[in-house]
Amino acid sequence: MSTTSTTLTRPTDSRRWIGLAVLVLAVSLVAIDATVLSLALPSISETLHPSGTQLLWIGDSYSFVLAGLLVSMGALSDRIGRKKLLLLGSTAFGAASLLAAYAPGPGWLIMARALLGVAGATIMPSTLSLIRSLFPDDRERATAIGIWGAGATAGAALGPLVGGVLLEHFWWGSVFLLNLPVLALLLVLGAWLLPESKDPNPGSWDVLSVVLSLAGVIGVVYAIKEAAAGHLGHWYVPAAFVLGAAALTAFVHRQLRLPTPLLDVRLFRNPRFTAAALGSLTALIGLSGVIFFMSQYLQLVRGYAPLAAGIAELPAFAGAVVGGLLTARLARSAGARATLTGGLLAMGAGIALLGWVHEDSGYLLLGIAFLAVGTAEGVVYTLAADLVLTAAPADKAGAASAVSETAYELGTALGIALVGSVVTSIYAGTLAVPAGTDPAVAAQAKESIGGAVEAAGALPPQLGEQLLAGARDAFVHGMNIAAVLAAALLLASAGAAYYLLRRR
Structure with a gap:
């Protein structure tokens, strides 16, 4: 028995790599679920009639809850066993998928997505920490993490294509039912x-720390989301931020006092650890933001069918796979500092290209942007996961893995919340509603571009066309500004990574 980690079974070489395939399947499923809904948003708008705010919550409640619980579940996996928690979480993920598929209204769907987030939080930390148990050799582990990272980033990029294929033939709930056969395979092969x-000396699982981390993450992110949407003047927005920040501060102080903390926050004193977490966070903000607004742009502005929109985003998926698989070689030849900084710069440049996209832009510009964003994100996230995992002691692999995946899911949630809120706010502020439009119809059109498409169908043809033209112009304008702001964030993150990873 190891003094740092208890491993009850040691699989043979062939079974280790097949076991890696099972872990990649798990993380890909969770990543796909974060973005698969993007192409279904127009269909959900037509069927469930959510408000603009509800539509954003349908998109990001999954990632908010997942991000808030990942550290807690990572520490729990160290205590009760990583394999056990992975299999329990997979079962719960299937049950929540059924509830989401048949949700009768937007409130039910938001709740089901939140429950999916709870289940997903039990899956993600176990996958990366089990890799450390399967591959003790540094070189093999780097290759395994590269494959795992390709699965995670490719899953996020593949989500729209999977959603497009399903929506071409079935109703929007089918994007959740897809999870069931995959989860059945995962449970059988994983067992x-x-x-x-697990950690041989785990200590107790501090429930107060769990509550503080969840309340802190959700409170701060909710406040940022509402402020970006132009609701800063409402009292509950600063109140949520203050309460969330206070909860996170209390969480940090509590971790420093506990003999066995839920998260060893001292890890952030390691600049490699901090640079990796920051890079992963900002990369996912960029990727999820691009997928969120580009899926709507392709369908509601360009008129693509869901499947065609998913195929149009395919370069991001291909780039993510290639980037993840090449990461270990790039890091060995150029060094972690140059690889992480270069990946963030390339991703920022790819997103910046979308700031010059118009309603009738050629696909070449879109394809180059998708390819650059996907490839760079694959490199950044895979390298960040390796840096985080190797910076932590082996017996804390679950908690350390959770930091990497918290950055992943928090980035996904913030990408939808911040980028989506910027697009929505600018869209509502610049949409010129034709004179003579009924006030109720005008209000519906200003909620979202999906609402404008639906509202235009209830107007006389000439008036409806004017409304649609104005809605497309306003959406593209908001998308352009959001892309430039997201690119600036990536460039700032590249500068921070370059500074943090300097030789000391």
Whole structure:
């Protein structure tokens, strides 16, 4: 028995790599679920009639809850066993998928997505920490993390294509039912192939720390989201921020006092650890923001069918796979500092291209932007995961893995919340509603571009066309500004990574 980590079974070489395939399947499923809904948003708008705010919550409640619980669930996996928690979480993920598929209204769908986030939080930390148990050799582990990272980033990029294929033939709930056969395969193969491992001296699982981390993440992110949407003047926005910030501060102080903390916040004193977490966070903000607004742009502005829109975003998926697989080689030849900084710069440049996209822009510009964003994100996230995992002691692999995946999911949530709120706010502020439009119809059109498409159908043809033209112009304008702001964030993150990873 190891003094740092208890591993109850040691699989053979062939079973280790097949076990890695099971872990990649798990993380890809969770990543796909974060973005698969993007192409279904127009269909959900037509069927469930959510408000603009509800539509944003349908998109990001999953990632908010997942991000808030990842550290807690990562620490729990160190205590009860990583394989056990992975299999329990997979079962719960299937049950929540059924609830989401048949949600009768927007409130039910938001709740189901939040429950999916709870289940997803039990899956993600176990996948990366089990890799450490399966591959103790540094070089093999770097390759394995590269494959795992390709699965995670490709899953996020593949989500729209999967959604497009399903929506071409079925109703929007089918994007959740897809999870069930994949989860059944995961449960069978995972129980057979994966080793069990956990911290031999885990200590107690501090419930107050769990509550503080969840309340802090959700409170701060909610406040940022509402402020970006132009609701800063409402009292509850600063109140949510103050309460969230206070909860996070109390969480940090509590971790410093506990003999066995839920998260060893001292890890952030390591500049490699901090640079990796920051890079992962900002990369996912960029990727999820691009997927959120480009999926609507392709369908509601360009008129693409869901499947065609998913195919149009395919370069991002291909780039994510290639980037993840090349990361270990790039890091060995150029060094972690140059690779992480270069990846963030390339991603920022790719997103900046979307600031010059118009309603009739050629696909070449879009394809180049998708390819650059996907490839760079694959490199950044895979390298960040490796840096985070190797900076932590082996017996804290679950909690350290959770930091990387919290950055992943928090980035996904913030990308939808911040970028989506900027697009929505600018869209509502610049949409010129034709004179003579009924006030109720005008209000519906200002909620979202999906609402404008629906409202135009109830107007006389000439008036409807004027409303649609104005809605497309306003949406593209908001998308352009949001892309430039997201690109600036990536460039600032590249500068921070370059500074933090300097030789000391």
